[in-house]
Amino acid sequence: MTTTTPAPDAFHTLGDDIRDTAAPSGPIERRWDDRKFNAKLVNPANRRKIKVIVVGTGLAGASAAATLGEAGYQVVSFCYQDSPRRAHSIAAQGGINAAKNYRNDGDSIYRLFYDTVKGGDFRSRESNVYRLAQVSVNIIDQCVAQGVPFAREYGGLLDNRSFGGVQVSRTFYARGQTGQQLLIGAYQALERQIAAGTVEMNTRHEMLEVILVPDADGTERARGIIVRDMVTGEIETHTADAVVLATGGYGNVFFLSTNAMGSNTTATWRAHKKGAYFANPCYTQIHPTCIPVSGEYQSKLTLMSESLRNDGRIWVPKKAGDERPASQIPEDERDYYLERIYPSFGNLVPRDIASRAAKYQCDDGKGVGPGGLGVYLDFKDAIERLGRPAVEAKYGNLFDMYARITGEDPYSEPMRIYPAVHYVMGGLWVDYDLQTNITGLFCAGEANFSDHGANRLGASALMQGLADGYFVLPNTLADYLAGSPFEKVADDHPRVVEARQQVEDRIQTLLTINGSRTVDSIHKELGHIMWEYCGMERTAEGLTKAIGLIRELKNEFWTNVKVTGTNEELNQTLERAGRVADFLELGELMCIDALNRAESCGGHFRAESQTEDGEALRHDDQFAYVSAWEYDADGEGQTPILHKEPLEYEYVEMKARSYK
Amino acid sequence: MKITVNVWRQKDADTKGQMVTYPLDEVDEHMSFLEMLDVLNEKLTIDGEDPVAFDSDCREGICGTCGVVINGIPHGPEVTTTCQLHMRTFSDGDVIDIEPWRAGAFPVVKDLVVDRGAFDRIIQAGGYISAPTGSAVEANNIPVPKADADHAFEAATCIGCGACVAACPNGSAMLFTASKITHLGLLPQGQPERDSRVIGMIEQHDAEGFGGCTNIGECTAACPKGIPLDVISRLNRDLLGALGRQSIGS
Numbered sequence: 001m002t003t004t005t006p007a008p009d010a011f012h013t014l015g016d017d018i019r020d021t022a023a024p025s026g027p028i029e030r031r032w033d034d035r036k037f038n039a040k041l042v043n044p045a046n047r048r049k050i051k052v053i054v055v056g057t058g059l060a061g062a063s064a065a066a067t068l069g070e071a072g073y074q075v076v077s078f079c080y081q082d083s084p085r086r087a088h089s090i091a092a093q094g095g096i097n098a099a100k101n102y103r104n105d106g107d108s109i110y111r112l113f114y115d116t117v118k119g120g121d122f123r124s125r126e127s128n129v130y131r132l133a134q135v136s137v138n139i140i141d142q143c144v145a146q147g148v149p150f151a152r153e154y155g156g157l158l159d160n161r162s163f164g165g166v167q168v169s170r171t172f173y174a175r176g177q178t179g180q181q182l183l184i185g186a187y188q189a190l191e192r193q194i195a196a197g198t199v200e201m202n203t204r205h206e207m208l209e210v211i212l213v214p215d216a217d218g219t220e221r222a223r224g225i226i227v228r229d230m231v232t233g234e235i236e237t238h239t240a241d242a243v244v245l246a247t248g249g250y251g252n253v254f255f256l257s258t259n260a261m262g263s264n265t266t267a268t269w270r271a272h273k274k275g276a277y278f279a280n281p282c283y284t285q286i287h288p289t290c291i292p293v294s295g296e297y298q299s300k301l302t303l304m305s306e307s308l309r310n311d312g313r314i315w316v317p318k319k320a321g322d323e324r325p326a327s328q329i330p331e332d333e334r335d336y337y338l339e340r341i342y343p344s345f346g347n348l349v350p351r352d353i354a355s356r357a358a359k360y361q362c363d364d365g366k367g368v369g370p371g372g373l374g375v376y377l378d379f380k381d382a383i384e385r386l387g388r389p390a391v392e393a394k395y396g397n398l399f400d401m402y403a404r405i406t407g408e409d410p411y412s413e414p415m416r417i418y419p420a421v422h423y424v425m426g427g428l429w430v431d432y433d434l435q436t437n438i439t440g441l442f443c444a445g446e447a448n449f450s451d452h453g454a455n456r457l458g459a460s461a462l463m464q465g466l467a468d469g470y471f472v473l474p475n476t477l478a479d480y481l482a483g484s485p486f487e488k489v490a491d492d493h494p495r496v497v498e499a500r501q502q503v504e505d506r507i508q509t510l511l512t513i514n515g516s517r518t519v520d521s522i523h524k525e526l527g528h529i530m531w532e533y534c535g536m537e538r539t540a541e542g543l544t545k546a547i548g549l550i551r552e553l554k555n556e557f558w559t560n561v562k563v564t565g566t567n568e569e570l571n572q573t574l575e576r577a578g579r580v581a582d583f584l585e586l587g588e589l590m591c592i593d594a595l596n597r598a599e600s601c602g603g604h605f606r607a608e609s610q611t612e613d614g615e616a617l618r619h620d621d622q623f624a625y626v627s628a629w630e631y632d633a634d635g636e637g638q639t640p641i642l643h644k645e646p647l648e649y650e651y652v653e654m655k656a657r658s659y660k
Numbered sequence: 661m662k663i664t665v666n667v668w669r670q671k672d673a674d675t676k677g678q679m680v681t682y683p684l685d686e687v688d689e690h691m692s693f694l695e696m697l698d699v700l701n702e703k704l705t706i707d708g709e710d711p712v713a714f715d716s717d718c719r720e721g722i723c724g725t726c727g728v729v730i731n732g733i734p735h736g737p738e739v740t741t742t743c744q745l746h747m748r749t750f751s752d753g754d755v756i757d758i759e760p761w762r763a764g765a766f767p768v769v770k771d772l773v774v775d776r777g778a779f780d781r782i783i784q785a786g787g788y789i790s791a792p793t794g795s796a797v798e799a800n801n802i803p804v805p806k807a808d809a810d811h812a813f814e815a816a817t818c819i820g821c822g823a824c825v826a827a828c829p830n831g832s833a834m835l836f837t838a839s840k841i842t843h844l845g846l847l848p849q850g851q852p853e854r855d856s857r858v859i860g861m862i863e864q865h866d867a868e869g870f871g872g873c874t875n876i877g878e879c880t881a882a883c884p885k886g887i888p889l890d891v892i893s894r895l896n897r898d899l900l901g902a903l904g905r906q907s908i909g910s
Contacts, residue, residue: 070792145797261717302719
């Protein structure tokens with residue numbers, strides 16, 4: 001192991017370090033209170049003169065729009081779906097963490113903070129994570145007040161369960177549909193504001209560009225967006241005093257993921273190309289408990305909540321190539337490998353460890369099911385111990401889903417599972433206020449990089465989305481808006497005209513290439529490259545190869561893609577083409593980021609950096625920083641500029657994660 | 661297996677539509693119904709034809725975006741969402757009719773895509789609990805009997821797909837509306853707005869052009885989430901009480 005900073009490789013250059021993250025100093029438990037107290041306030045009478053654009057209506061976007069609308073701002077909200085209630089937060093199954101300590105099992109804000117920093121493998125910011133743990137308790141109160149029907153005990157109080165990666169029961173849940181119930185809660189709050197006239201909702205609208213306008217002293221500010229009405233094709237300009245992007249994650253860069261079909265990076269990538277830093281793009285979470293791929297036609301992967309790991313036991317046959325059905329493999333010929341390797345956490349080890357362990361079993365030829373790409377998740381013992389009705393009550397809908405998709409009955413034979421891309425920890429770089437490096441451009445939820453470091457713990461995504469939207473942004477955005485309303489931006493402002501022109505030209509180009517390859521075929525090819533070289537295990541050699549392959553594929557796309565139809569209609573091929581064009585560029589940056597980070601941490605595993613027994617090996621002396629990438633407009637993204645934000649740990653001692 | 665699909669093609673809301681027949685030669689039984697349509701669309705695109713527009717997003721049965729009428733039944737022969745229906749349900753040689761939701765309050769946008777904005781407007785008319793951010797009390801201060809919480813949850817699992825409307829001979833959205841009335845009406849937090857909620861939502865339901873409920877029950881039979889018909893009884897009871905109290909109060 002060397003101790004010097006590696007020289008930039010051929011794929012990037014170095015920029016200045018980021019030193020100011022806008023977080024207050026002082027004792028960590030005081031920082032959020034200090035920030036709120038020192039934030040400037042906006043007189044309620046002035047709020048109605050101030051306009052805020054919120055893109056995306058998932059947990060972060062819907063809760064932010066509802067809360068800002070309620071506060072009296074003019075909010076304009078956008079989503080690509082036909083209703084804000086469809087955003088992909090709805091698919092989160094397992095639960096939401098909060099440091100309520102209702103179980104009296106030693107939980108606390110400090111422990112949730114500690115677990116999250118450790119779970120993130122020491123690549124997140126302490127200040128942000130502490131705040132997340134602090135507001136977690138308010139989230140549960142807020143959701144219950146809205147009528148979110150969390151699971152309850154017979155005494156009428158809220159029930160909790162434990163979740164992967166921690167040893168306390170702090171997860172609140174609504175059967176296997178927690179995301180749905182939380183999103184419906186936020187959606188209802190949003191609809192209430194729409195009815196009250198404080199939020200203007202635009203469904204089936206896709207953001208395609210951000211508008212930056214310099215003010216009198218030359219500061220570039222985000223002042224609006226260009227969107228496409230997906231029904232008529234009309235290109236619309238919307239200007240405002242601030243712009244919030246809450247547009248979710250980019251897992252679909254892998255084509256197959258557990259994300260919704262429409263989930264995309266376009267909003268964040270367009271902002272990146274206008275100057276917003278993209279942070280830690282290579283940090284991808286591969287979820288261990290998904291239903292394996294069944295064929296080439298597969299359009300998406302389905303996750304089953306990892307809460308299943310509370311009662312299910314993961315195993316493979318001890319003998320490679322064992323083709324007997326599960327029921328005919330006796331106990332002593334089964335390898336419950338997680339319980340064996342990690343005796344104290346067993347089946348509840350963090351997601352990245354569980355995923356990689358499954359991959360290694362399959363690499364060794366012990367995988368089960370089609371192509372040997374699967375491991376068993378077995379409920380036999382749980383059904384014997386708790387009885388079938390108890391298992392049904394806890395996991396019924398997940399078992400039904402599995403049976404429907406595979407045609408197999410998980411009550412009588414073990415489920416087969418395999419890892420799949422599920423969540424991205426990377427996203428737009430934001431400071432403590434959730435503001436990107438572009439003034440007036442904020443980013444919330446999965447779309448930003450802020451709280452999960454290199455790996456997210458289970459039941460923390462819902463917590464972060466709602467923390468950002470209900471509690472963080474309404475405070476920090478107000479501080480920014482205290483200087484507004486800004487001078488109105490006219491529709492014929494040169495920057496507006498320029499942004500519109502960029503959007504129109506791009507659409508026109510896509511429609512005129514008229515090549516021979518479908519958008520999906522190119523997207524699938526990109527997905528294969530990403531999964532092979534930038535998936536669960538990465539190497540310098542593979543990543544370098546991938547960058548070359550993606551560049552070729554990008555060229556293929558822009559010369560040979562076939563987009564049917566016109567702009568002036570509902571054109572789903574055109575929508576997908578625009579998104580895939582951005583995924584191609586993002587995929588390249590992900591590989592460049594992964595290549596630079598010559599260490600293993602959390603969801604990023606570099607084969608060159610592992611301990612003797614195959615565990616991830618961090619290099620804190622070289623890589624304890626956030627990688628914030630600046631787009632190089634001159635080189636068209638070929639050599640992005642790396643800005644490092646050093647990470648300092650004052651409270652949690654940096655050590656190697658151990659779940660043994 | 662080989663199948664034939666008859667698909668409703670309609671350029672936009674103002675153009676007349678028609679059924680168009682497409683043969684498909686290589687359909688795998690493990691494909692989902694929507695993956696079968698993906699395969700059709702890849703073929704159409706390569707042939708330079710306009711692919712079939714249809715809505716889908718999560719493809720795991722929870723977002724409520726997808727939904728087409730398959731052989732006359734919303735979401736097809738199994739009680740599930742269209743995305744969770746698999747081709748193993750069909751047999752080699754089958755002919756499958758695929759149409760959009762048919763209801764006056766759900767105008768066709770293109771092909772199999774309809775506009776369900778009316779559902780959002782019904783929610784706007786009262787389908788919420790007014791709980792301004794920051795004003796909430798400690799969550800465990802108000803216990804909720806487990807049975808009530810469980811029933812509220814079951815009603816709250818409605819995904820807003822619209823199959824109930826498509827299945828109803830009257831084009832009524834009563835099951836959708838009643839599931840929200842039931843979800844919120846069973847919780848202590850939902851009591852203060854219970855009367856105004858039911859009156860507001862029903863007024864909006866009718867204004868959107870949805871038909872009245874005559875207790876036929878096709879809605880609950882088609883509901884992929886199994887929302888029971890008795891939520892409508894609950895809505896009627898709440899509505900009657902609310903209207904009574906309103907007339908006494910006025």
